[in-house]
Structure formats: C-alpha cells, structure tokens
Amino acid sequence: MDSREIKSIIEALLFTWGDPLEAKDIASILELNKEEVSNIMDEMIDEFDYNMRGVKIIKIKDSYQLGTRPEHFSWIKKLSNPKTVKGLSNAALETLSIIAYRQPIIKSDIEAIRGVRCDKAVETLMDRELIKEIGRLERVGRPILYGTTDDFLRAFGLETLENLPPLNELMDNLDNIEEEE
Incomplete structure (x- = not known):
C-alpha cells in the first residue's frame, strides 16, 4: 500500500469509529508498527490543518479522533435544534x-x-x-x-x-x- 491509500484507510477508520481510536489498534488493522502509524498520523494532522479541512484529527494521549473545527461551530449550530445544555457552575x-x-x-x-x-x-x-x-x-x-x-x-x-x-x-x-x- 502506498502512503495515500494508508491515509485514506485511516481517515475511513476514524470516521466510522467515531470515538477515539488508539494508534496500536490502527497499527494492528493496517499491519504496520505503532511508530509508523504515529508518524503517518502526525502527517495527516498537519495536512488537515494546512488544507483547512472542515474536520480535523484530534490527538488525545495515544488515540486519534475526527472532529469538526471549532471555528465552524456557528455554522454547524444552524443544523441542529438548540439543546438546553447547562454549563458548569x-x-x-x-x-x-x-x-x-x-x-x-x-x-x-x-x-x-x-x-x-x-x-x-x-x-x-x-x-x-x-x-x-x-x-x-x-x-x-x-x-x-x-x-x-x-x-x-x-x-x-x-x-x-x-x-x-x-x-x-x-x-x-x-x-x-x-x-x-
């Protein structure tokens, strides 16, 4: 597999899974070592940021998750019905x-x-x-x-x-x- 295909598969995995996905799990699925996956994830994070994609890859410890860019919140909010989410006291x-x-x-x-x-x-x-x-x-x-x-x-x-x-x-x-x- 070439780099483009690996990145495409990772993006599909993150999108489908929804919750944070650990690097070791991605490595296991792709039959790569964890260090290779971490390097690819760093590249993908940079690419998503550089290209100002509508979604971004969020890194939490040794896990990754797709999320929307915070600067698009006002647009995304227009899609949903307002919920009564209380802030913290x-x-x-x-x-x-x-x-x-x-x-x-x-x-x-x-x-x-x-x-x-x-x-x-x-x-x-x-x-x-x-x-x-x-x-x-x-x-x-x-x-x-x-x-x-x-x-x-x-x-x-x-x-x-x-x-x-x-x-x-x-x-x-x-x-x-x-x-x-």
Missing part, C-alpha cells in the same frame, strides 16, 4: 480545576482548598464524565481518589494533562484581571 469549575492540577486527590483535600463542601460539584463532574474514581487512598476510611478523564481532555482541547497552562501563569492572569477591575 463556578463551584464545579473550581472543583474541576483543583482535580486537574492536583490529581489524584481526595474530596476532603478539595474541600480544604475550596473552603466549602464539594459533594454536588463532584457529583456533577462525575455525571458529565469529566472526572472519575481512580482508586482509594491507603488510610483510615479508604477515601476515594479522583482524577480527570479523556472526556475532560477532549472538552478542553488538550492532548495530555501536560498541556494544561502552568498554574503560575493562570495566577498572573487572575492578578491582571483583578487589577483592571
């Missing part, structure tokens, strides 16, 4: 931020940072599959450890947690906003 966003930067973390540590209970926020984040239980702490009561999910990465356009902005950069931005007010 400030409490849920604060809780999610703490979990993202401090994971794995237990609920009592989140509450100590926020200064208030976070049961409802954690429940909301679990329902939306932005966080998950990732284990239990080995101490009295064996409290649940929480961490973010791949849905969290996808929702915030991140490939990995290392792509989160540095916390000190966020604090500087917050200080600047407070000074302007």
